[in-house]
Amino acid sequence: MTDSKPTTQQENNTSRNQPVHRIRASGVQVAIWQNRGNLGTWYNVTLSRSYKDANDEWKSADSFSVNDLLLVAKVADEARSWIMQKQQEEARN
Secondary structure (H helix, E strand, O other), X not given: OEEEEEOOHHHHHHOOOOOOEEEEEOOEEEEEEEEEEOOEEEEEEEEEEEEEOOOXXXXXXXXXXXXXXXXHHHHXXXXXXXXXXXXXXXXXX
C-alpha cells in the first residue's frame, strides 16, 4: 500500500526547497518537485529508500536492492500519474 502526502501551498511558500507531493511504499519514496521558468511549469522526481543504521537511526539512500525494484516501479508509476493529472489541470486553467 502506498501513502500519498501532498505538501500544502503554505509549506511550499515557507520553504522553497520542499517537494509538492510525496508518495511512499514501504521504505521507498518518490518526491515530486515543481519547477517554474519562462517556458512554464515542469516536474522532476527524486527516489529514495529509508532504512535504520546500526545505531537504530533513520537514514536515507538513493540506491536500491533487487527487492526494492518493484516498489520503485510502483511509486514511479504513481508519480507519473500524479504529474500527468497536474499538467492536465494546469492546461485547463
